[in-house]
Amino acid sequence: MGSEATLFYLFGAVAVLASLLVIGQRNPIYSVLLLIASFGALSGLYVLLDAPFAAVIQIIVYAGAIMVLFLFVVMLLNAPHEDTDYDERTHPLLRPGPMRFGAVLALVLIVELVWALTKGSESGAFAGGSTSSVADIGRSLFTTYAFPFEVTSILILVAMVGAVVLARREEQ
Amino acid sequence: MNSVSSGTGIPLLVAQIGLTLFVFVALLSSAAGMVYVERKVAALLQQRLGPYLVGPKGLLQPLADVIKLMFKEELRPRAADAFLFALAPIIAATCAFAAFAVVPFGGDTTLFGLLPERLRLQVADVNVAVLVVFAIASMSVYGIVLAGWSSNSKYSLLGGLRSSAQMISYELSYGMALASVLVVANSLSLTDIVNRQANTWLGFLPRWFIFIQPVGFFIYLTAGIAETNRAPFDFPEAEQELVAGYHTEYSSMSFAMFFLAEYVNMVTVSAVATDLYLGGWQGPFLPESLGWIWFLLKVGALLFFYVWMRWTLPRYRYDQLMRFGWKVLLPLSVLNLLATAAGVLYFGSNLGL
Amino acid sequence: MVTLNHYLVLSAILFAIGTAGVFVRRNLITILLSIEIMLNAVNLSFVAFGRALGAADGQIIVFFVMTVAAAEAAVGLAIVISLFRHRESLNPDSFTALKW
Numbered sequence: 001m002g003s004e005a006t007l008f009y010l011f012g013a014v015a016v017l018a019s020l021l022v023i024g025q026r027n028p029i030y031s032v033l034l035l036i037a038s039f040g041a042l043s044g045l046y047v048l049l050d051a052p053f054a055a056v057i058q059i060i061v062y063a064g065a066i067m068v069l070f071l072f073v074v075m076l077l078n079a080p081h082e083d084t085d086y087d088e089r090t091h092p093l094l095r096p097g098p099m100r101f102g103a104v105l106a107l108v109l110i111v112e113l114v115w116a117l118t119k120g121s122e123s124g125a126f127a128g129g130s131t132s133s134v135a136d137i138g139r140s141l142f143t144t145y146a147f148p149f150e151v152t153s154i155l156i157l158v159a160m161v162g163a164v165v166l167a168r169r170e171e172q
Numbered sequence: 173m174n175s176v177s178s179g180t181g182i183p184l185l186v187a188q189i190g191l192t193l194f195v196f197v198a199l200l201s202s203a204a205g206m207v208y209v210e211r212k213v214a215a216l217l218q219q220r221l222g223p224y225l226v227g228p229k230g231l232l233q234p235l236a237d238v239i240k241l242m243f244k245e246e247l248r249p250r251a252a253d254a255f256l257f258a259l260a261p262i263i264a265a266t267c268a269f270a271a272f273a274v275v276p277f278g279g280d281t282t283l284f285g286l287l288p289e290r291l292r293l294q295v296a297d298v299n300v301a302v303l304v305v306f307a308i309a310s311m312s313v314y315g316i317v318l319a320g321w322s323s324n325s326k327y328s329l330l331g332g333l334r335s336s337a338q339m340i341s342y343e344l345s346y347g348m349a350l351a352s353v354l355v356v357a358n359s360l361s362l363t364d365i366v367n368r369q370a371n372t373w374l375g376f377l378p379r380w381f382i383f384i385q386p387v388g389f390f391i392y393l394t395a396g397i398a399e400t401n402r403a404p405f406d407f408p409e410a411e412q413e414l415v416a417g418y419h420t421e422y423s424s425m426s427f428a429m430f431f432l433a434e435y436v437n438m439v440t441v442s443a444v445a446t447d448l449y450l451g452g453w454q455g456p457f458l459p460e461s462l463g464w465i466w467f468l469l470k471v472g473a474l475l476f477f478y479v480w481m482r483w484t485l486p487r488y489r490y491d492q493l494m495r496f497g498w499k500v501l502l503p504l505s506v507l508n509l510l511a512t513a514a515g516v517l518y519f520g521s522n523l524g525l
Numbered sequence: 526m527v528t529l530n531h532y533l534v535l536s537a538i539l540f541a542i543g544t545a546g547v548f549v550r551r552n553l554i555t556i557l558l559s560i561e562i563m564l565n566a567v568n569l570s571f572v573a574f575g576r577a578l579g580a581a582d583g584q585i586i587v588f589f590v591m592t593v594a595a596a597e598a599a600v601g602l603a604i605v606i607s608l609f610r611h612r613e614s615l616n617p618d619s620f621t622a623l624k625w
Contacts, residue, residue, distance in 0.1 A: 008527045012535045019539055019562050023546030028554050029256070029321070035558050036314070042565055049532070049576045054568075054584045056303040061591045064310030066561070066598045068317070068340060073602045074554060075321050075333070077609050102548025106541040113537035117570075118530045132581035134300060134360055140581050141588070152592045159596035166603035169610075 007048055014041035028074045032067055039063045053134050199269060203435035204234040206475065213479045244424040249324055256322035261429035264315025268436035271308040274301040275443045276363050278453050278464035301362040302350055305444055309346070309399060313339050315433065316401075334490060335401055341497040342398035342405075348505035349392035352385055352512045353448050362444075366452030378456075382449040385512065389449045391505045393474075396441035398497065400434060403482035407490045442474035443467075450474075532573035539566035553605045553615045557598065564594045 018038035022031045039062045046055035141149055208223065208231065215222025223230030248257055298304055313336045320332015357365045365381075372378050382389045398405040446452055450470045453463030488496065539562060546559025568587045575583015605615070612619050 005527050008531065012531075015535070016538055016542070019542045019546075022558055022562065023542060023550055023555065028552060029253075031555055031558055033256075033318075035561065038562070039565065042569060045532070045535075045569060046572055048527075049572050051572050051576065051584050051587075052298065052300045053303075054572050054587050056300050056307050057588065057591065058568075059307040060303065060310055061595060062561075062565070064307060064313070065340070066595050068313055068336065069598060069602060070554065070558065071314075071317060072333070072336075073606060075317075075329070077606065077615070099549045102545045105548060106545030109541040109544055110537055113540060114534050117533040117537055132575075132579075132584070136581045137584055137588075141585055145585055145589075148589055152589060155596050156592065159599050163599045163603035166600065167606045 004048060007044065011041040011044040011048070014038070015045070029071070032070050032074060035070075036063050036067050039067070053137055195272060196269065199272060199436050199439060200432075202439050203432050204238070206435045206438065206479075207234040207237060209475070210479050210482075213476065214483045217480070217483045238428070241424055241428045246424045246426065251324045253322040253324070256318050258426075260315050260319035260322060261426045261433070262315075263318065264312060264433035265429045265436075267308050267312035267315065268433040268440065271305050271312075271440045272436070272443065274298050274304045274362065275440065275447060276366060276452065277443065277467045299359075299361040299364075302354065302360050302365075302448075305362075305440070306343075306347060306350060309437075310340070310343055312433070312437065315430075319430070334407070338405065338407075338490075338493060338497070339399055339401070341494060342395045342501070345391055345497065345501040345505040346395035346399060348502070348509050349388045349395060350448070352388045352505075352509045353381055355509070355512050355516050356381060356384055362447050362452075366447050366454065369451040370454050378451055378454065380449060380451040380454075385449065385508070387504065387508045388512070389445070391501060391508060392445055392449065393441075393477075394501060395505075396445065397478065397481065398493070400437040400441060402434070402438065402478060404485040404488050405493055406482075407487060407493055438475060438478055439471065442471045442478070445474055446470040529573055529577045533570060536566045536570040536573070539563075539569065551616050551618065553608070553617055554602075556617070557601050557605070560601075561594060561598065564590060 015038050018034045018041065021034045022038065025031065025034075039058060043055040043058045043063070046052075046058060211233065212222045212230070223233035226232045226236045248254065316339070317332050317336040320328045320330075320335070323329070323332075353365065354360060357368050359365060359368075369379050369381060377383065397403075446467060452470075453467040455463065455466035455469075458465060543559045543561075543563035543566060546562065547556050550556055550559065568590055571583045571586045571590070573583070575581065575586075608620060609615060
């Protein structure tokens with residue numbers, strides 16, 4: 001349908017542009033907010049892919065919790081603007097050291113990934129019908145994937161305890 | 173959606189757009205009405221008169237407030253981040269309104285025969301509606317934390333961080349109370365949940381979820397009050413404390429947007445509580461197409477409860493507030509969820525009732 | 526007509542942007558944000574494939590990836606905070622104490 005393609009390109013463009021700005025601009029608070037915008041666009045893409053559950057938990061978990069954590073840390077540390085010890089006017093491919101490597105790597109990576117991912121399927125069209133409801137997801141999560149589910153609960157516990165211990169001030 | 177039009181009726185698309193506009197205007201009016209109700213009820217509780225000069229019985233007081241706010245000077249601190257300073261009230265107000273988009277407030281109606289087919293009184297019928305409300309509520313934290321940060325003032329930053337920490341702490345109990353209702357109702361769609369609360373037990377007791385989940389209702393309402401930063405959980409805004417918290421540096425229409433966002437959030441929390449626990453638009457004596465009258469009555473009762481709480485209970489101190497959220501409400505909500513799950517496992521869905 | 530390949534190309538582009546961010550940026554928090562971009566790109570691939578195969582597994586894996594990302598972000602930020610307390614800087618180049 002025409003509207004689906006329009007929405008895909010719109011959300012895709014927002015996601016790519018926001019991600020480029022996240023890595024492209026100096027102020028860390030703007031980076032966090034732009035990443036939230038990117039997550040919103042991805043959430044829209046999930047809705048287009050008939051995955052409303054993934055879309056909503058993307059907003060709840062990523063945009064609503066993890067990014068709040070990032071924002072708190074940026075604000076509490078009063079993260080300074082990144083100091084520029086390189087010439088800002090030169091192209092990333094010409095800057096010294098890791099930046100050149102990173103830019104070249106990204107370009108090579110895009111080409112490789114696009115080639116690898118589109119090589120497989122013939123037309124790559126989507127299967128019609130058969131979308132899964134939240135009830136299906138829940139049923140599968142607690143039967144087939146029950147073990148990873150329990151393991152992630154231990155993972156979160158470990159992360160919580162670890163984060164508290166690491167960020168605690170040393171008692172003199 | 174197709175615009176079906178019969179010979180004598182309104183096309184469905186027009187009705188949908190009209191419904192969206194109607195909900196928007198209704199939320200705005202309800203916020204204005206809440207201003208009046210709050211001041212009148214506060215006055216009655218404190219044995220004084222409240223607004224009585226402007227308009228008959230002071231009914232035009234909200235209008236006077238809005239006009240006053242519009243004429244105030246729009247200030248911005250020089251060292252404030254201009255873009256974020258302007259963005260924060262927009263985020264707060266937008267999330268407040270957007271959350272109401274998935275809340276159904278009436279049964280199918282044909283607007284007294286004008287429409288070609290039945291129209292659900294809900295702007296967007298999503299079948300993960302409960303999660304959408306939760307998601308948008310968790311986005312409204314950003315309005316507050318950005319307001320605190322971008323004002324570039326100590327009081328605002330502390331107030332903003334405290335408010336947002338409070339909001340994300342109470343979101344956990346909010347979510348668990350929602351999950352308990354989901355376990356009983358077996359569906360994420362608000363319309364389904366309301367439809368499950370139709371009919372009565374023994375002929376007179378309506379099948380509302382509040383009777384199956386009384387603790388859950390208490391938890392939900394308490395977490396909702398804390399989420400909307402209302403008393404007794406409004407420490408960050410307390411006048412004697414951090415001046416005015418995250419909206420210290422705001423004036424005129426930006427301040428009005430925060431004000432508006434707070435009242436619309438109250439209305440949304442009350443509306444969702446009505447749909448989840450009090451049976452939504454179900455009620456005796458009225459046909460389903462007039463169910464919105466019952467909805468209004470129930471939401472009005474909950475809003476009165478909100479105002480009553482504000483002017484009756486003393487304010488929690490910030491550490492008491494956080495302790496209550498984490499050490500009392502969260503374990504209680506987890507136990508509620510476990511008990512509900514055990515009950516559903518033993519008695520079958522809807523607890524066999 | 527939007528096919529699976531469209532989504533996979535978009536996912537590849539986002540992943541590459543994230544990788545570039547990890548190399549190019551000299552700020553610990555922005556590096557963590559770039560890692561989140563990479564994880565999201567992978568999530569998009571999972572959901573796209575799940576839709577293409579008509580299975581719920583795509584969304585379930587996304588659920589687990591999000592959980593892992595949350596845990597990793599929490600611990601990573603705790604490490605960043607304790608590093609900042611030592612050096613007052615978020616530039617990874619200032620943490621060279623273990624270099625020969």
